[in-house]
Amino acid sequence: MRTHQVVSAWLEQELAAGRLAIGSRLPGERSMAEQLGISRASVREGTRVLEALGVVRAGVGSGPQAGTIITGNPALALDSALRLHVASAHLPVKDIVETRLLLEAWAAEHAWRDSPALERAARLLDEMDGPDAHDLGPGAFLERDALFHVALAEAAGNVLVGAMMGSLRGSIAAYTQRLTADLPDWGSTSDRLRHEHRAILAAIVGGEGLRAADLVRHHIERFYRESGVHDQHPEA
Structure with a gap:
């Protein structure tokens, strides 16, 4: 499995288990990298793939729109x-x-x-x-x-x-x-x-x-x- 696919597999497990849902924020890059045992660059790549697939929306800055949010847009x-x-x-x-x-x-x-x-x-x-x-x-x-x-x-x-x-x-x-x-x-x-x-x-x-x-x-x-x-x- 390619490293960026680890992010997708992890998110699928979290959604299936109910630990994450539409509207939830993903952990920060550093936290995900440590949790999944991959580099922050791989986490970033995986997040970009998920964004292209309409699964998440990456926000910037601070406030309620910041962070990467699960959107679910097939x-x-x-x-x-x-x-x-x-x-x-x-x-x-x-x-x-x-x-x-x-x-x-x-x-x-x-x-x-x-x-x-x-x-x-x-x-x-x-x-x-x-x-x-x-x-x-x-x-x-x-x-x-x-x-x-x-x-x-x-x-x-x-x-x-x-x-x-x-x-x-x-x-x-x-x-x-x-x-x-x-x-x-x-x-x-x-x-x-x-x-x-x-x-x-x-x-x-x-x-x-x-x-x-x-x-x-x-x-x-x-x-x-x-x-x-x-x-x-x-x-x-």
């Missing part, structure tokens, strides 16, 4: 890893789209009607449908579109599904925006997407989970079919 690690693999073509965008279909259909079917995430989704739709809606360029529209879909996933109450959805959307955000250049008429497409968003949200709020899942599948498949994603093999 989306950060998933997002970084997926972006790199998509960029290297190890994860074809088409495969990510198919994974989206699985996750989003499930989330739409099981979303909680009273979830606060649905209120956030509704506010995003208001921004996309408001008086200045047609002044939104494709980039701004798709940014809100992404947040809307992530909110729906979070409404299902499954933390991992929500994190995975956020990462999947983030990993192909730039590629999705480039797809709009291949659409025959962005204006009509965006109008249709707005209508479909409203129908999906209404089905969820109305307790029609199965219908919401069907609407989500149709919504995603049609956009990518129109933009030609199923006929391409992009490097992203």
